[in-house]
Amino acid sequence: MTDHSAPDGGTEAPTVSCSRCGREWDLDREVSEVPPGGHAIEQFALDHERHTGHYPDDVRPxxxxxxxxxxxxxxxxxxxxxxxxxxxxxxxxxxxxxxxxxxxxxxxxxxxx
Incomplete structure (x- = not known):
């Protein structure tokens, strides 16, 4: 998972990758839909495991x-x-x-x- 800084000094939505799925996701929608403190990144990782049976890269429970x-x-x-x-x-x-x-x-x- 990465968290890059945006050019305007803000923070871009984090990116989550999964080498097993061969995909990468920008979590802009998840971050905007989940209220502050809602742990959007963690929720994405848990949902990914529920749907695929494995966690994204760099996530160890x-x-x-x-x-x-x-x-x-x-x-x-x-x-x-x-x-x-x-x-x-x-x-x-x-x-x-x-x-x-x-x-x-x-x-x-x-x-x-």
Whole structure:
């Protein structure tokens, strides 16, 4: 993903590429349609994975998986991944694995186990 500066000093819409699809997208429409704070780039990457089964280039998700039940999710940032894991562990008392895209995985357990 890239984020180029526009000639007038503003910011152009980011570009997302996918070598597996052999395509590149300018996200001008997504950025204009999603309100500020709506995470248009992240949403595009998640939608791309849902439709194709893979993420665009340079996108690696954080994956959280419960060890006891089939619950789990993928996130594009550490904060939401950890929050999901901690909330799930606290409410279910299940152990949750947080798989980082960097390989620095962690295990989250309920505080009172």
């Amino acid at each position: 954080w994956t959280v998986r419960c060890r006891r039940c089939p619950d789990g999710e993928r996130f594009l940032a550490e904060g939401p991944a950890r929050r999901w894991a901690e909330t799930h562990a606290r409410h279910t008392r299940h152990t949750v694995d947080v798989e980082a895209p960097t390989g620095d995985d962690v295990v989250v357990t309920a505080d009172d186990e």
